[in-house]
Amino acid sequence: xxxxxxxxxxxxxxxxxxxxxxxxxxxxxxxxxxxxxxxxxxxxxxxxxxxxxxxxxxxxxxxxxxxxxxxxxxxxxxxxxxxxxxxxxxxxxxxxxxxxxxxxxxxxxxxxxxxxxxxxxxxxxxxxxxxxxxxxxxxxxxxxxxxxxxxxxxxxxxxxxxxxxxxxxxxxxxxxxxxxxxxxxxxxxxxxxxxxxxxxxxxxxxxxxxxxxxxxxxxxxxxxxxxxx
Numbered sequence: 001x002x003x004x005x006x007x008x009x010x011x012x013x014x015x016x017x018x019x020x021x022x023x024x025x026x027x028x029x030x031x032x033x034x035x036x037x038x039x040x041x042x043x044x045x046x047x048x049x050x051x052x053x054x055x056x057x058x059x060x061x062x063x064x065x066x067x068x069x070x071x072x073x074x075x076x077x078x079x080x081x082x083x084x085x086x087x088x089x090x091x092x093x094x095x096x097x098x099x100x101x102x103x104x105x106x107x108x109x110x111x112x113x114x115x116x117x118x119x120x121x122x123x124x125x126x127x128x129x130x131x132x133x134x135x136x137x138x139x140x141x142x143x144x145x146x147x148x149x150x151x152x153x154x155x156x157x158x159x160x161x162x163x164x165x166x167x168x169x170x171x172x173x174x175x176x177x178x179x180x181x182x183x184x185x186x187x188x189x190x191x192x193x194x195x196x197x198x199x200x201x202x203x204x205x206x207x208x209x210x211x212x213x214x215x216x217x218x219x220x221x222x223x224x225x226x227x228x229x
Contacts, residue, residue: 003089004029004082006104007062009051011137011156012093012119012176014186015127019118020091021191027091030055030062031081035074046140047185047214050196057192057219079107089114095122096178124175128164131156136188136195143209144181146171152203152212156184185214194219 005017007030021027034048048064055062063085067077082090090108094101094117101117108115119127131137137156142148146167154160164175173181188195197220204211 001088002029002085003027003091004031004085004087005091006093007032007051007055008093008183009048009054009185010093010140011127011131011135011184011186012095014054014093014135014137014189014191015130016091016093016118018189018191020116023116023118025089025091025116027060029085029087030060031085031087032062032064033074033078033081034064034066036066036068046183046211050185050214050217053196053217053219054186054192057194057196059193075103075107078104079111082107082111082113087111087113089116091116091118093117093119095119095127095176096174122176125161127176128156128161132158132161134190135186137184137186138212139182140185140212140214141183141210142181144171144173144179145208146173147182149203149205149210151182152210153201185212188222192222195222196220 003026005013005020005027007013007017017027032048032051052062063081065077065081067074090113092104092115094104105115139151139154142151167173168175173179177183187198196217198214199216199218201212201214204213
């Protein structure tokens, strides 16, 4: 039996993992879905392969599962991931998306899995301020009005939070990206023994959609200020 976290390497799943462990849930497995569809309704797309470095840094076993990312059909792949690992508790980073949470909860209920969503309906500023203060997380894709190439690779810090608040006022974007506005990747976190150092990356831009593709990354020592905190 496994206590698993559905782990994309992004801000929500990483923070949810941290919160769940703070609640006393011992996570012994990270389940990472690798979607072949960059516009998947369910799963994170960019840089999922680099999550292996995050898992190594946290010392948690990881299982990768491939999916074509076809709407609704991808749920069968997710169910296989749960059953093949005998999951009994599942932690997710769901915040506001009913589409994702209802489908995950439906599978979990049918399989007798306890579903835990520590960030459900979290205040956006609470999450973003926590990330700015304690994490090093970057934007890895954007696909919403008002978001441009300059945001790719940018760290979630106080300046970016102000930018997201402005975009929320003008365009109505979800500041936590639950509408698919953007995706993120965590380079350092309190649970990491080492941080991820990006040695090379590139930006790919197609019309109104852009991706920050990490081409080479390694584990490195913590920054001095992080080690002292």
